[in-house]
Amino acid sequence: xxxxxxxxxxxxxxxxxxxxxxxxxxxxxxxxxxxxxxxxxxxxxxxxxxxxxxxxxxxxxxxxxxxxxxxxxxxxxxxxxxxxxxxxxxxxxxxxxxxxxxxxxxxxxxxxxxxxxxxxxxxxxxxxxxxxxxxxxxxxxxxxxxxxxxxxxxxxxxxxxxxxxxxxxxxxxxxxxxxxxxxxxxxxxxxxxxxxxxxxxxxxxxxxxxxxxxxxxxxxxxxxxxxxxxxxxxxxxxxxxxxxxxxxxxxxxxxxxxxxxxxxxxxxxxxxxxxxxxxxxxxxxxxxxxxxxxxxxxxxxxxxxxxxxxxxxxxxxxxxxxxxxxxxxxxxxxxxxxxxxxxxxxxxxxxxxx
Amino acid sequence: xxxxxxxxxxxxxxxxxxxxxxxxxxxxxxxxxxxxxxxxxxxxxxxxxxxxxxxxxxxxxxxxxxxxxxxxxxxxxxxxxxxxxxxxxxxxxxxxxxxxxxxxxxxxxxxxxxxxxxxxxxxxxxxxxxxxxxxxxxxxxxxxxxxxxxxxxxxxxxxxxxxxxxxxxxxxxxxxxxxxxxxxxxxxxxxxxxxxxxxxxxxxxxxxxxxxxxxxxxxxxxxxxxxxxxxxxxxxxxxxxxxxxxxxxxxxxxxxxxxxxxxxxxxxxxxxxxxxxxxxxxxxxxxxxxxxxxxxxxxxxxxxxxxxxxxxxxxxxxxxxxxxxxxxxxxxxxxxxxxxxxxxxxxxxxxxxxxxxxxxxxxxxxxxxxxxxxxxxxxxxxxxxxxxxxxxxxxxxxxxxxxxxxxxxxxxxxxxxxxxxxxxxxxxxxxxxxxxxxxx
Numbered sequence: 157x158x159x160x161x162x163x164x165x166x167x168x169x170x171x172x173x174x175x176x177x178x179x180x181x182x183x184x185x186x187x188x189x190x191x192x193x194x195x196x197x198x199x200x201x202x203x204x205x206x207x208x209x210x211x212x213x214x215x216x217x218x219x220x221x222x223x224x225x226x227x228x229x230x231x232x233x234x235x236x237x238x239x240x241x242x243x244x245x246x247x248x249x250x251x252x253x254x255x256x257x258x259x260x261x262x263x264x265x266x267x268x269x270x271x272x273x274x275x276x277x278x279x280x281x282x283x284x285x286x287x288x289x290x291x292x293x294x295x296x297x298x299x300x301x302x303x304x305x306x307x308x309x310x311x312x313x314x315x316x317x318x319x320x321x322x323x324x325x326x327x328x329x330x331x332x333x334x335x336x337x338x339x340x341x342x343x344x345x346x347x348x349x350x351x352x353x354x355x356x357x358x359x360x361x362x363x364x365x366x367x368x369x370x371x372x373x374x375x376x377x378x379x380x381x382x383x384x385x386x387x388x389x390x391x392x393x394x395x396x397x398x399x400x401x402x403x404x405x406x407x408x409x410x411x412x413x414x415x416x417x418x419x420x421x422x423x424x425x426x427x428x429x430x431x432x433x434x435x436x437x438x439x440x441x442x443x444x445x446x447x448x449x450x451x452x453x454x455x456x457x458x459x460x461x462x463x464x465x466x467x468x469x470x471x472x473x474x475x476x477x478x479x480x481x482x483x484x485x486x487x488x489x490x491x492x493x494x495x496x497x498x499x500x501x502x503x504x505x506x507x508x509x510x
Numbered sequence: 511x512x513x514x515x516x517x518x519x520x521x522x523x524x525x526x527x528x529x530x531x532x533x534x535x536x537x538x539x540x541x542x543x544x545x546x547x548x549x550x551x552x553x554x555x556x557x558x559x560x561x562x563x564x565x566x567x568x569x570x571x572x573x574x575x576x577x578x579x580x581x582x583x584x585x586x587x588x589x590x591x592x593x594x595x596x597x598x599x600x601x602x603x604x605x606x607x608x609x610x611x612x613x614x615x616x617x618x619x620x621x622x623x624x625x626x627x628x629x630x631x632x633x634x635x636x637x638x639x640x641x642x643x644x645x646x647x648x649x650x651x652x653x654x655x656x657x658x659x660x661x662x663x664x665x666x667x668x669x670x671x672x673x674x675x676x677x678x679x680x681x682x683x684x685x686x687x688x689x690x691x692x693x694x695x696x697x698x699x700x701x702x703x704x705x706x707x708x709x710x711x712x713x714x715x716x717x718x719x720x721x722x723x724x725x726x727x728x729x730x731x732x733x734x735x736x737x738x739x740x741x742x743x744x745x746x747x748x749x750x751x752x753x754x755x756x757x758x759x760x761x762x763x764x765x766x767x768x769x770x771x772x773x774x775x776x777x778x779x780x781x782x783x784x785x786x787x788x789x790x791x792x793x794x795x796x797x798x799x800x801x802x803x804x805x806x807x808x809x810x811x812x813x814x815x816x817x818x819x820x821x822x823x824x825x826x827x828x829x830x831x832x833x834x835x836x837x838x839x840x841x842x843x844x845x846x847x848x849x850x851x852x853x854x855x856x857x858x859x860x861x862x863x864x865x866x867x868x869x870x871x872x873x874x875x876x877x878x879x880x881x882x883x884x885x886x887x888x889x890x891x892x893x894x895x896x897x898x899x900x901x902x903x904x905x906x907x908x909x910x911x912x913x914x915x916x917x918x919x920x921x922x923x924x925x926x927x928x929x930x931x932x933x934x935x936x937x938x939x940x941x942x943x944x945x946x947x948x949x950x
Contacts, residue, residue, distance in 0.1 A: 207601035211594065305693050305719070315702045315933075316642075316695035318622045322941050332630065408593060410622040412695050414722060415593055451598065454588070466588040467548030467557070 159503045175353055192342055197335035205334040212447045213338075213345045214402045219427040219439035220352050221395030226425070227434035228356050229388035230368030231281050232289055235296030236396055236424045238277075241416035242300060243270040243397025244404030245310050248319050252312050259326045263344070263401040270397020271390045273300070278389030282382055285371075297418050304413040320410030337406050344402065348395055353436045355391060364388050365434070430484055432491025441492035445484075449477055538580045540845055540857055541607025542567060542838075543587065545599050545615050550590040551723035552748035554778050558825035559616060560586065562834020565808055565819050565826070570842055572811040577845050578854045583607055589620060591748075596620030597627075604633055609860040611845055612636045612655075612867065614837050618696040621654075626941070628653045633860045634844075634867050638837045639664070639772055639795040643699055644933035648868065648896035649945040651934065655867045657840050658889065659795050659900040661771070662929065663921035665700035665743065667793055667902045668769045669707050670919050672741050683712035688739035690730060690746070690754065693719035697745040700771075702933075704743070706925065724750025731757040744770040751779040755787045765789040766906070772798070776830035780907045788909040796886040798832045799905045799912050804881030808835075829905075829912065832885060839882060840889075844870060868893055887918070893948035 159180050166172040176182045200209065222236050247266030250257055277296040281289050304310050304317075311319050324331040331340050355361055363384040366374035375381055404411045423446060431442020453473040457464040464472070488495050502509075544567075546560035547553060567582050576582055585606065587599035596615055604610050612634040615621045621641040628635045629652065635641070636655045643662040645654035672687070673679045689704060691697030701717065708715040716739055718730045724746060731754075734742065742763065746754055751774040758765055766789030770779075775792020805827060813823050825831045848858045848866030858866070870891045877883045889898035904916035938945050 202605070203601045207598040211598075305721075316618070316622070316698045317693075318619065318695040320622060320626060320940075408597065408623050409626045411593065412619055412622070414619065414694055417722075465548075466546060466586045467553075470549045470588045470590065 159500070159506075161504075173357075175357070189346065193339065197338055200338075202334045205338045208448065208451060210334070210338055210341055210407050211403075212443055213341045214399050214407055215424070215427065215447055216440045216443035217345045217348055217402070218396050218399035218424050219431065219443045220349055220436055221392045221399060222424050223428045223431075223434070223436065223439045224352060224356065224364070224395070225388050225392035226428050227432070227438070228361060228368060229364040229385060229392075231278070231385060231388060232286065232425075233293040233392075234290050234418070234421050234425065235274075235277055235293035235300075237416040237418060237420035238297045238300035239270045239274050239393040239396040240400025240403060240420065241304060241413060242273045242393075243267055243400030244411065244416065245304055245319070246270065246397070247401035248321065248404065249310065249312070251321065259324055259331070259405075263398055263405070266401035267394045267397035270400065271394040274389045274393020274396070275386055278386055278393075281385050281389065294418075297421055301413050301417065316412075318410060318412045319404075321405050324405060331406070341402055341406055344398065348398065349436060349440075352391075352395060356436065360384075360387060368434075426481065430481060430491055432493030435491065435493035437496065438491050438493030441496065445480075445492065449480060453477065538576070538855060538857060539583050539607055540577060540580050541603075541610055542582055542584045542841060543599070543603035543606065543610045543613055544584050545589050545596060545603075545613060545617075545620070546586050547589050547591045547616060549588060550592075550748075551725075551750075552591045554751075555748050555773055555776065555830060556591070556616065558776065558778060558820070558828050558830035559834040561818075561820040561825050562831035562836075563614065563838045564834075565812055565831070566804075566835040566838035566842070568812050568817055568819070569804070569808050570838075572815070572817070573807055577842060578849055580845075580849070580855060580857060582842070589615075589617065591617050591619075593617070593619045593623050597623050600624050600627065604631055608857055609633065611858065611860065611863045612841050614638070614841070615641075618642075618699065619694060622695060625651070625654060631860075632864070634864045636837065636841060636844075636867065638840060639833070640696070640699075642937075643703070644930050644937060646895065646897040646930045647934035647945075648891075648893050649934075649948045650938045650943060651896060652946060653864060655891070655896045657867075657870075657891070657896075657898050658836070658886075659902060659921075660897060661699035661745075662703040662926055663897075663900040664771055664793050664795075664902065665703045666707065666921040666926060667904075667919040668743055669704070669711070670922070671769070671793075671904050671916055673711070674916075679711055685713040685741070686716060686737065686739040687713050687741045687743065688716040688718055688734060688737070689743045690718045690720060690727075690734070691744075692724055692746055692750055693721050696747065700743070700745060702929065703926070706929065710925070720746070720750060720754075723748065725753055727753055727757045731761045731763070734758075734763055735761045740767065742768045744768055744774055746770065747773040750774075752783055755780065755783055755790060759786050766791060769793065769904070772829070772833070775905065775912070776833075777828040777912065778825070778830060785909045787907050790907045791915070792905055792907075792912070793902050794829060794905050794914075795833060796836075796901045797903050797914070797918075798829050798836065798885055799903070799914055800884040801827060801832075802881045802884040803878075804835065804839075804885075807881055836882070836886065839880060840867075840870065843872060843880075847871070867891065868896065870898065893946070 161178045164179050225231050225233050243266040246269035247262045250262045250265050280292040311317050331337055363379045366379050367384045371381055427442030427446045430445055432438025450473055453476055457469050544563055547556035567584050571582055589596040589599055610633055614636045618640055621637050634653050638657045639659050641656045643660040645651035645656050673682050704715050716737055720727050720730050744754055768790055770792040772793055772795050780787040812818050844866035845858050845863055847869055848862040852862045868891055872889045874888050877886055887901045891898045900921055902919050903914055905912040906915045
């Protein structure tokens with residue numbers, strides 16, 4: 157009834173090719189962003205910002221990055237944790253070795269270093285595909301884990317091998333309280349999501365998708381596989397690297413390579429699969445599912461006053477979480493993003509489905 | 511149309527958070543958060559430890575009716591030894607009940623992550639026998655309390671005991687000592703001290719990292735077989751410990767040349783190995799292998815009433831459980847010390863509890879009253895010294911139980927103090943902190 161595009165006429169290609177061609181979508185999105193920027197930092201509790209929203213946003217960004225590679229270009233990667241680690245450690249090293257460098261620049265340079273590493277480990281993708289490529293990217297994971305554990309230079313010879321960041325400021329403003337951190341992360345995530353969305357709608361995005369759908373056919377119609385695959389690795393690892401730098405700087409504040417281990421790579425891959433392969437929106441859904449559900453499950457017994465011990469709760473959480481993943485994959489193999497678009501379709505003809 | 515599920519979830523979670531925050535904070539209650547890992551590869555260590563912490567709090571509530579009448583409320587949070595989950599637990603529990611009394615994170619990695627946050631949130635971090643070794647310096651680390659010992663004191667004591675076996679510090683020259691460690695901040699902590707010792711006493715230090723979680727150690731022990739170190743120091747925890755002992759057996763390395771850190775030296779680590787682990791040595795923090803009156807109280811007031819945390823109760827009396835009780839006892843005594851100053855029978859704020867941690871003074875008489883007379887030596891903390899007094903003894907597994915085989919040791923302050931000061935000063939510089947002035 158309310159969600160209907162009747163009467164919204166497009167008179168130019170430009171208008172027809174917007175991210176949200178339907179006016180209601182645009183209004184909703186703008187309202188959501190306004191709420192996220194204005195209302196949430198004002199209303200949400202410290203715990204909610206620090207322990208839920210900030211990790212959710214950062215992991216969403218990482219999932220967006222991974223989705224470009226896996227969902228749009230079809231190159232399976234198990235090295236996401238490694239690229240995050242490169243971003244985080246590189247940003248930290250720039251900060252430590254060149255004091256006075258602005259925070260945003262550190263983070264972007266961290267992303268740039270992750271790009272280089274990502275492209276290097278993306279080179280095998282020119283020859284191998286599918287599961288074999290996944291195994292090759294696994295090498296990135298192990299190599300990076302090893303490098304940050306054993307090469308003392310990267311941790312500035314910190315005796316414990318753990319690094320921690322000094323108090324942060326950006327553009328002369330302190331980033332100390334949870335609201336400041338949240339806004340900083342939110343701003344970066346918004347910018348990069350918009351960037352990613354526009355990239356996948358552009359020519360380069362179509363090249364990636366052509367490669368994903370059938371690389372031989374894509375090559376025949378004039379798409380260079382090397383260019384397309386390596387740009388996908390580059391863009392993906394840049395965004396993932398930025399997310400890694402944010403994870404280290406803003407969320408943890410102090411970290412060790414364990415924070416970016418293989419488990420993190422799998423976690424991100426699951427986010428992308430559950431959220432929806434080849435969907436920027438799906439990355440947010442996937443991150444929300446993976447970040448929020450365990451926290452919610454851990455808290456549910458408490459809300460009902462059930463005297464469950466934490467280990468039982470943790471085990472139940474694992475079981476329920478696994479069951480939910482299986483359920484969603486059976487109910488909708490294309491991920492939560494597909495469920496969302498089905499819902500939109502239904503809403504369009506609601507309340508008169510015939 | 512991006513984040514509408516987020517919005518929904520946000521709304522529901524916010525509502526839930528509000529519910530959680532609105533738990534009745536009655537006048538005389540003191541909240542103590544309990545971080546624990548009862549799952550994951552560290553669980554064999556984490557379970558008795560967490561049981562010990564909770565059991566002691568139950569005991570204080572049951573036996574004494576709380577701290578001067580203030581009931582202790584507590585909530586456990588599962589971290590699975592993961593830093594990000596630990597941070598989530600910290601954020602969840604830090605404001606409960608008017609402010610958490612202190613966090614025992616049970617993990618070096620979580621301690622690193624929480625240390626910066628705790629300084630801003632003004633909440634104490636109690637790391638008995640672990641954490642940042644340089645946080646002994648209370649002038650820089652105002653909110654950290656590595657009570658009773660750190661990895662540096664432990665490593666120093668191990669070297670002292672080795673020297674004693676060899677017949678003097680000068681006999682260490684030319685010896686080979688290997689450190690087999692969990693490749694994480696936890697395992698790397700003792701390295702600076704050992705390097706310093708190696709330089710001073712002339713032994714060769716071999717470093718063998720083991721990748722977490724430590725179930726794969728074949729290559730490490732192959733290196734041990736090749737280099738034949740005279741002694742092995744083992745910085746392991748959880749399932750890494752029994753694996754290491756099995757590998758030592760397979761390599762033919764004598765178990766009585768192995769010195770394990772306290773987290774690798776509890777009954778749970780060696781019980782199933784029995785005779786295989788015979789001779790295995792471990793360091794204890796103070797004398798945590800001993801039993802005290804507190805066990806009788808615990809049995810009478812908690813376990814006989816069916817209130818015990820451990821379901822079967824067989825973890826009671828193990829070294830890990832005792833350490834858990836010590837941690838809770840120090841926390842409770844810090845609150846009590848704060849009450850002496852700021853008003854008995856009142857709920858203490860985190861700042862007031864911090865004062866209590868910094869002004870702990872547990873005399874032998876007081877420890878006897880508490881039932882810890884056998885287990886600990888007197889401890890006194892101060893503004894400059896957040897560790898108190900480090901004491902340690904060596905225990906050895908005889909195939910059925912741990913026997914105390916050494917006298918009391920204390921770390922060499924002439925060696926440690928400059929290291930602590932230097933590392934703390936570096937930390938202050940990195941973080942742009944101005945150290946407080948401590949009197950005296």
